[in-house]
Structure formats: C-alpha cells, structure tokens
Amino acid sequence: MKNFVITVVAAAFAALCPELRSENIISGQIEGLTSKDKIYAAVFDKKGLPQAVDSTNVDDKGRFTLKTRLADTEALIVALPAQDKLAMGKSAFRGRLFSIFLEGDGNVYNMKVSGGKTVITGGIYNVKAFSKIKYLTENKAPFEDIEHAREDFFRANPYKYAYSAYVLKHMVQDGKMNVREGTDAYENLDSRIKLSPYGQEVFRILNFIRISSVGAKASDFTLADKDKRDITLSDYRGKYVILVFWGSWCGASRAANPVLAQFYKEHNGKGFEMISLAAREQSEQAWMEAIKKDCLTWPQINTTSQVFDEDQVEITDAYNINYYPQCVLIDPKGIIIARGTVKDVLEKAGEIIK
DSSP: OGGGHHHHHHHHHHHHOGGGSOOEEEEEEETTOOTTEEEEEEEEOTTSOEEEEEEEEOOTTSEEEEEEOOOSEEEEEEEEEGGGOOOTTSBOOSSEEEEEEEOSSSOEEEEEEETTEEEEESGGGGOGGGHHHHHHHHTTOOHHHHHHHHHHHHHHSOSSOHHHHHHHHHHHHTTSSOHHHHHHHHHTSOHHHHTSHHHHHHHHHHHHHHHHSTTSBOOOOEEEBTTSOEEEGGGGTTSEEEEEEEOTTOHHHHHHHHHHHHHHHHHBTTTEEEEEEEOSOSOHHHHHHHHHHTTOOSOEEEOTTOOOSTTOOOHHHHTTOOSSSEEEEEOTTSBEEEEEOHHHHHHHHHHHHO
C-alpha cells in the first residue's frame, strides 16, 4: 500500500536517530511497593496490548526513577514483583498499571500513588490547559466527563500538542469526526506532532476509513480457515457476502452468534454467504470450542496471527474494525454496501432479500 510510505519513512527515521531524543525521567513513589518489586514502562502495540520497553528497580519505600526515550505518547507504568521476570516486548497486562502521558522529551515527571489516588506532575501535567483533565483523572471522575474534557482540550489546542493527536485519534475512530473533518484536523497538526506516534496513528486510521467505508471496493484477502484451507474474498464475486468480525472472548459476539447462525441457515445458497473473522484470540482451543458450541457452520478464520498483504497489515485494520462484533456487507460486485452492528447489517440484508 503506497499510502503507508510516509508513515514508514517517519518511523524508520525516528528509529535510526534515537540520539536526537532526550530521555524523559519519571520519578515516583507507589504505596505498597518494596525492593522486591520492579517498574516497567510499556506502550500499546497495534493489537492493544502493552509491551514493555524500559525498566528500573524499586527501593524499600516504593520509590523509583525510570528513564525512557518514550515521548509524545501514552505510557503504562507497570509494577510487578521482581521475580515475575517480564521480558521486554512481552505483554504487560498484569501487575499494577498506571497511565502517564509523556508529552515531548527531556521532561521530568513525578508520580505519587497513595490511598488509591495517583498524582502526576511535570510535562503536560503542568500546562494550564491540561488542568481540568488532570483534576478529573486524579479524582476518578466518570469516563464521560474526562472524555468531554479531552475533547474540549483538543478544540482549544488543535495543533501543537501530541495529546491533541491522541484525542483526535479517538474522535476519528469513534465516528465523532468524519473523514473530511479528521483529514483537515490532521493536516493542521504541527509537523512534529504529525510524526509523533499518535500523529502517525491518525494518518493510518484515516487511510483505513477511506478504503473501508460504504461505497468503497472491499479489500481482497486470502486467509486460512480453521481447516487450513485458503479463503479468498474475490472467489465470492456474484454473491452477497457478510464479513463477521468477532472474538470467542467477547460476550456480545457470543450472544450474536445464534442470530447469525439462524440467518445463515435460512439464506445460505440463496445468493448470500458469510465469513467469520475472529480477532485478538489468546487461545486457539477456546476459539475452536466456541465455533463448535455456537454451531458456526460457515467459513471460520482466526486473524490473530495472519496478515493479508505485503505491508503486514492486519485485516481488522484494513476494515477499520474498532468494536466487536461488527459486520460488513459486500455486494456481488465486491462493493461495501453496509457496515455496523450485527442487527443493522442483517436488517440491510433483509431489505435486499425482500
């Protein structure tokens, strides 16, 4: 995909020039930790799992000083017993987790966790425009209140903060901005922010939205199903196809499966086909058991460890899947004609059948 050239070049430049960055320093004290514990800094990978990149030791009073070249991104501070031996780059979804946003580089942050409250100072946390978000987060306000404060921050500061790109990413992803609005906002970001992790993520998401919206030609793919047979989308030309993105771990997906199974039973062989694409599966066995228990008799693909093109892009990204279950309806010419919840897409399919 040629659209990825800008992103790849920017990422490669950053990787080749680490000396251009000054380390951010996080000094902190976390209640309940001792010298038997260890602190990690982690970032989220494309699958939404935190991967450890830096670490440091803790003293007997729970104090630590962590140096990291992470910048312009949200980081997780992960506290684990030292004997846990978390390897760098491995999933860090365990232990005690704390979030911190590292804006720019060369900053000194202080994090104090006591009595169930996390207080952070330094960097963007000392910026007046950020004070409302800081206050609401410290006091564990309802998520909706924090979300509104973040969006207010973006509207007041749309260009110069990496945090603005972080908010923009979620606004685009959650449909609060259309492609045109998101593109305009992205183009107005400062050049440094465009090259930040979230600036690049906004660019990537906007591209995927463009190629996966209603009216676009569905991205072709060839992926192996549960029986190791190749399933190619373009082989289904001449028929309507419903792509079902789901997960055996997802309660809503499991609840929707009987509805999908009934639809398939009634309409398979009458110009409608269905392909299920599971994502974020932690266990191949759990996925297979769910297929059997839910009586899913149409092609089943586990996308977790598969990519579908030379750019190593995951199909859930190419189809801009940001919640589960989610369906995409493709017409006989290979054009996307509907996408959304199982209910909405099956209703659209029902209109076509009538």
